[in-house]
Amino acid sequence: SQPNRLKIAAMCRDRNIALASHDDATHDHVRESHQLGIAIAEFPTTFEAAEASRKHGMSVLMGAPNIVRGGSHSGNVAASRLASLGLLDILSSDYYPASLLDAAFRVADNEDNSFTLPQAIRLVTKNPASALNLHDRGEIAEGKRADLVLAHRKGEHSHIDHVWRQGKRVF
Structure with missing residues (x-):
C-alpha cells in the first residue's frame, strides 16, 4: 500500500540507505520513484524511462547479462543502446555473476559508445559503490x-587470476 511504501522510503532515507526502483517504463513511473527518494533506476525498460531517470538525478542501472547477450532477454531496451546514448551508470549481475567483468570489457570495446576501459570498469566498481553510499570502496x-x-x-571471456579483499589476497 502507498502508506507503507512512503514509510519504508522515509526509514531508508533516515538511515542513508539507497533505494532502487525496478522496471520503470514511463515518465510517470520515474516521477513516482523520484518522489519516494529513489536513487537508482534498476532496469528501466524503455529509453524514455532511462532518460527521465537521469534527468531526475537517478543512477541508471542495467544488467550485465543484457550486455553479454547483446540485448534484453525480455525485449526491453538494450543496455548497449543506453551506453551509446550516455545513459548507463551501473552494471549489475542479476542472474549471471560472471557477466560483470565480461560486460565491462565489452562496453569498452564497443565503438558505438564513448566509454574508455577505466570508465567501463567504473560501471561495476566505483559507480555502484557510490550509488549505495559505500564510499570506502570501489x-x-x-x-x-x-x-x-x-x-x-x-x-571474448574474462578470467580472474587473483582477488584481494581489504588488501589481503583471498584467491
Missing part, C-alpha cells in the same frame, strides 16, 4: 578498502 585510492581483481581476457 576505486584504488588512499584510505579505501583495497578490494582488487586481477584478470585477463582470452577471446
